[in-house]
Amino acid sequence: MDKSFAYNLKLARLRCGFTQQDMSDRLNINRTTYTKWETAKSEPSIENIKMLVKILEISYDYLFSEANRKDGEKLF
Template sequence: MKIGFILKELRSLKGATQQKIADILNVERSTYCKWETDKITVDVKRLQEIANIYGLDLEYMGRCVEAQKIISKNDVTRFILMAESKAKV
């Protein structure tokens, strides 16, 4: 799974819309949608902002993105569980 899958799962878990997250990040909804579908790459600065929204540690996620690795479903689950109790959304 790529980073877009994580973004979508985190957002879905919190019941937030793409528009709500885009507004928090001060980007167009279409831009955020492209991040979720991996049509465009999310830069590390934006990933940090997203991680902050969900109360996540960006270190592992950032390494995966910088290396352009596909991460496992277990990693997604771990991110979601960490985010569940810390989300600002």
């Protein structure tokens, strides 16, 4: 999975006011696992992606889009 997914995931989480711990609790996973998704060190399963979209109230397109960054903004 590319860094756009990780960036978009973090951006959506912050917009909702959730911490990484909030997200891991809602997904019933370890916080370390969630953190790896936001840092592009691993990727979630399809089932977890479905849950992310629902929890964060975003579209799949938003989550996988490369267009969510501001011009010149670095991913990491």
